[in-house]
Amino acid sequence: MFARCPETYKPLEPGQTTTYNGNPLLPGWEDSVTHCVVMAGARASGKSLYLAVLIKQLELMALQRFTRVTIKAADESTRQRYKENYERPLYEEMKHMAPTPTSANVDAYQRDPFIFKLGKWPDANNDLREHYLVIRDVAGEDLENPNLDPNSMEFFRYADLVIFLFDPTRVRSIAPYLEGMYARQSQTGGEPERVLDNIARLIGDERPKLAVTIAKFDILQSLAKKSVQDNKWKSIMANEGAAFSRDTGWSYQYHNQWILHLEIQSLLRKFEAHELLNTIEELYANEPSKYSYFAVSALGEAPKGQDLDRKGIAPYRVLDPVRWHLGRFGVLMGKEDTYQ
Numbered sequence: 001m002f003a004r005c006p007e008t009y010k011p012l013e014p015g016q017t018t019t020y021n022g023n024p025l026l027p028g029w030e031d032s033v034t035h036c037v038v039m040a041g042a043r044a045s046g047k048s049l050y051l052a053v054l055i056k057q058l059e060l061m062a063l064q065r066f067t068r069v070t071i072k073a074a075d076e077s078t079r080q081r082y083k084e085n086y087e088r089p090l091y092e093e094m095k096h097m098a099p100t101p102t103s104a105n106v107d108a109y110q111r112d113p114f115i116f117k118l119g120k121w122p123d124a125n126n127d128l129r130e131h132y133l134v135i136r137d138v139a140g141e142d143l144e145n146p147n148l149d150p151n152s153m154e155f156f157r158y159a160d161l162v163i164f165l166f167d168p169t170r171v172r173s174i175a176p177y178l179e180g181m182y183a184r185q186s187q188t189g190g191e192p193e194r195v196l197d198n199i200a201r202l203i204g205d206e207r208p209k210l211a212v213t214i215a216k217f218d219i220l221q222s223l224a225k226k227s228v229q230d231n232k233w234k235s236i237m238a239n240e241g242a243a244f245s246r247d248t249g250w251s252y253q254y255h256n257q258w259i260l261h262l263e264i265q266s267l268l269r270k271f272e273a274h275e276l277l278n279t280i281e282e283l284y285a286n287e288p289s290k291y292s293y294f295a296v297s298a299l300g301e302a303p304k305g306q307d308l309d310r311k312g313i314a315p316y317r318v319l320d321p322v323r324w325h326l327g328r329f330g331v332l333m334g335k336e337d338t339y340q
């Protein structure tokens with residue numbers, strides 16, 4: 001049995017036909033493989049845009065590389081909520097940067113899991129099984145709250161993958177270097193370190209795979225162009241040999257991912273993000289292969305104030321965290337891709 005409850009992420013009992021909350025499971029659910037993912041980050045860390053672009057990129061990759069696979073919403077609720085709460089803001093973001101309302105008035109409905117079909121892929125016995133991506137966006141307010149009840153959001157403990165997204169401009173030691181490098185953001189969220197503390201409390205003794213992910217990486221990349229002399233960041237970020245200097249397109253190579261992990265870790269060390277690095281190292285000391293560093297940009301470039309001429313978006317390495325997990329199951333892996 002590879003299927004879990006899409007609401008609580010708990011393993012299902014044999015023969016179970018409803019979720020632990022009593023809602024019906026999709027037909028054939030118990031024979032499928034589920035990949036249960038949580039997106040965790042402070043307010044305005046980029047979760048919604050990331051999720052919007054992630055799904056778009058998965059759809060596009062499947063279309064271009066795997067003729068027999070289409071990624072689609074598995075139910076009407078996912079289809080509608082994705083469209084209204086994620087796809088639409090994405091297009092609005094492309095048009096203009098008018099301040100968007102904070103997430104305070106986002107309804108709870110948006111917090112329900114989204115279920116996407118990833119198509120059929122052979123299991124260890126070479127039988128084709130349907131795979132599902134179950135992904136949920138967690139309220140940034142909750143994750144920033146120092147009084148968060150560690151027993152709330154139990155699904156963290158059962159998740160296959162937690163994507164911890166953080167805004168590099170909110171890391172205290174990094175912020176000064178980025179002064180003037182990006183348009184003032186209309187909303188800002190809490191510090192990533194506090195969110196990480198809460199993630200640690202929520203997972204308790206469990207160690208789901210953790211993708212420690214710098215969001216809005218385009219802002220750091222813009223340091224490469226900064227025309228200030230004696231700028232050590234310029235030479236680091238402009239290093240064309242670095243894995244983080246390029247997107248790998250649809251290809252997934254385990255070694256490239258590993259190198260990127262090491263580069264991002266050392267970049268964070270150079271930026272003196274010690275608290276973040278140490279907390280993660282300590283938390284995963286016994287299972288170091290379960291965490292990895294990533295850098296993504298949903299938009300590909302910093303939004304320019306009210307500028308209306310943006311040509312669109314050029315997402316950067318958005319699929320990496322999810323492929324790091326899915327690759328092990330051979331899902332969305334082509335002949336040229338490698339996983340260990």
Ligand SMILES: Nc1nc2c(ncn2[C@@H]2O[C@H](COP(=O)(O)OP(=O)(O)O)[C@@H](O)[C@H]2O)c(=O)[nH]1
Pocket residue numbers: 041042043044045046047048049050100103140182185215216217218219296297298299300301302303
């Ligand atoms: N430069 C840059 N800004 C981004 C990116 N993704 C999000 N943002 C900015 O961050 C703000 C918050 O993003 P959003 O996805 O709504 O964050 P959420 O509150 O965590 O869901 C957006 O309005 C964007 O201006 C990115 O990839 N690059």
Ligand SMILES: [Mg+2]
Pocket residue numbers: 047048049103
């Ligand atoms: Mg959001």
